[in-house]
Amino acid sequence: xxxxxxxxxxxxxxxxxxxxxxxxxxxxxxxxxxxxxxxxxxxxxxxxxxxxxxxxxxxxxxxxxxxxxxxxxxxxxxxxxxxxxxxxxxxxxxxxxxxxxxxxxxxxxxxxxxxxxxxxxxxxxxxxxxxxxxxxxxxxxxxxxxxxxxxxxxxxxxxxxxxxxxxxxxxxxxxxxxxxxxxxxxxxxxxxxxxxxxxxxxxxxxxxxxxxxxxxxxxxxxxxxxxxxxxxxxxxxxxxxxxxxxxxxxxxxxxxxxxxxxxxxxxxxxxxxxx
Amino acid sequence: xxxxxxxxxxxxxxxxxxxxxxxxxxxxxxxxxxxxxxxxxxxxxxxxxxxxxxxxxxxxxxxxxxxxxxxxxxxxxxxxxxxxxxxxxxxxxxxxxxxxxxxxxxxxxxxxxxxxxxxxxxxxxxxxxxxxxxxxxxxxxxxxxxxxxxxxxxxxxxxxxxxxxxxxxxxxxxxxxxxxxxxxxxxxxxxxxxxxxxxxxxxxxxxxxxxxxxxxxxxxxxxxxxxxxxxxxxxxxxxxxxxxxxxxxxxxxxxxxxxxxxxxxxxxxxxxxxxxxxxxxxxxxxxxxxxxxxxxx
Numbered sequence: 001x002x003x004x005x006x007x008x009x010x011x012x013x014x015x016x017x018x019x020x021x022x023x024x025x026x027x028x029x030x031x032x033x034x035x036x037x038x039x040x041x042x043x044x045x046x047x048x049x050x051x052x053x054x055x056x057x058x059x060x061x062x063x064x065x066x067x068x069x070x071x072x073x074x075x076x077x078x079x080x081x082x083x084x085x086x087x088x089x090x091x092x093x094x095x096x097x098x099x100x101x102x103x104x105x106x107x108x109x110x111x112x113x114x115x116x117x118x119x120x121x122x123x124x125x126x127x128x129x130x131x132x133x134x135x136x137x138x139x140x141x142x143x144x145x146x147x148x149x150x151x152x153x154x155x156x157x158x159x160x161x162x163x164x165x166x167x168x169x170x171x172x173x174x175x176x177x178x179x180x181x182x183x184x185x186x187x188x189x190x191x192x193x194x195x196x197x198x199x200x201x202x203x204x205x206x207x208x209x210x211x212x213x214x215x216x217x218x219x220x221x222x223x224x225x226x227x228x229x230x231x232x233x234x235x236x237x238x239x240x241x242x243x244x245x246x247x248x249x250x251x252x253x254x255x256x257x258x259x260x261x262x263x264x265x266x267x268x269x270x271x272x273x274x275x
Numbered sequence: 276x277x278x279x280x281x282x283x284x285x286x287x288x289x290x291x292x293x294x295x296x297x298x299x300x301x302x303x304x305x306x307x308x309x310x311x312x313x314x315x316x317x318x319x320x321x322x323x324x325x326x327x328x329x330x331x332x333x334x335x336x337x338x339x340x341x342x343x344x345x346x347x348x349x350x351x352x353x354x355x356x357x358x359x360x361x362x363x364x365x366x367x368x369x370x371x372x373x374x375x376x377x378x379x380x381x382x383x384x385x386x387x388x389x390x391x392x393x394x395x396x397x398x399x400x401x402x403x404x405x406x407x408x409x410x411x412x413x414x415x416x417x418x419x420x421x422x423x424x425x426x427x428x429x430x431x432x433x434x435x436x437x438x439x440x441x442x443x444x445x446x447x448x449x450x451x452x453x454x455x456x457x458x459x460x461x462x463x464x465x466x467x468x469x470x471x472x473x474x475x476x477x478x479x480x481x482x483x484x485x486x487x488x489x490x491x492x493x494x495x496x497x498x499x500x501x502x503x504x505x506x507x508x509x510x511x512x513x514x515x516x517x518x519x520x521x522x523x524x525x526x527x528x529x530x531x532x533x534x535x536x537x538x539x540x541x542x543x544x545x546x547x548x549x550x551x552x553x554x555x556x557x558x559x560x561x562x563x564x565x566x567x568x569x570x571x572x
Binding site: 042084246 | 389
């Protein structure tokens, strides 16, 4: 019985290790290719460990295209969008979860309904409106259209609802205003929900491709995702450089992921648990 | 005015003040565009200062007779038909494997989930190299195991969609694995213990306990995946650009090209409404299904 169990365990490990290798091989290929010479990336027989590590690829790429500007642009868009999203969502979530006012349920219903409408459905009219406002080909336009998602409000509201009403009631009796209750009690309690929202917004905006593709024309405004595309179209045959640039574009997301993995998992699980 | 009424008005105002910052942005940048998309779909407009012209259902009639639209619609269906079931099975299996108390679980979970958060542009670039027909590692491997003429993947009209599907499954399954893992936590261990006492093996436990109890989750995952498949764009734009020919042209490609390449904004909005109707139908099925499952569970 005991040996049976340990054999099962060994098979399980072999399966899991095989599956992880399969999942991670593209990333391994990306990293080793980025350290090869351009002409050696597709050398036959294939080398899974390069003979020499050409770290200079990581210096060259910054001179080929204004990648640093692309990084700065993406960071700016990501940070500002995330901050606006976080604060306006928390504020609105408090209103929807803890206050009673005329039309509350109707407005919230409209919010929830539009979560189900994919951006691709209204991106065209949204673009024509933004171009009327003169907000296309600008960072401000992209920030504004990504900062007010109904999803953020919904996520935080669900958390605020779970905070006991007695807590707020007691604070009201102590003479705290609604703003005081929000700032001193509810907002600090929402840390884990906020972390989930921040991380998802950060990764979405950082990885966003279609938004910048439609809205940004000038090279000096472009984001890192568009930058990688430019790299591919201009240096398509310089495989090692393309891979080095791709690795750089992944680094911020990898760092966030490693440190905040728990919130990712919680966020995904929360989205599915109702199903 | 009584003091009670005054308090009520004040409460209303405080309530509005909380939602207002978000509501203003939301109304202008999301709610109005959603409404506007319905209007635009019955208009003809090149997006310039020229006035819009009302054309009724003309745009939709044009869609029906447009072979590119038909092909992108069929391609999207094809993409979904392959991606959804395979992703469901793969993510369920991964979750079952991971739902054990063994060392290093976090490492495995991380490596399965990681493709999901990596940007599609970087991922598309690396997969295009892996799929490279002459020198790429995938075809090298296929030749090594005796397949003389491996598929030409992204440069072949026949195989390009398959390449996109493979990458999508690889990218999505970590996400749905997490959804399944959360659901697995909810299954009582007592059920498995009872089954063990009755002499059920691992396969039987999976077949008669795990899979039936996960039905609501599987249903949810299928609906989410279907919607996700109908929205696909980035990956295809990066890997194949909709080509070769029109072989991987999907609905959102069609909307994008109509609007931002051909400046046919009304027509693009009509196609977007078709996408909306599909997503709406899937969402309604999901609501119906959820109610049914709640009743029987």
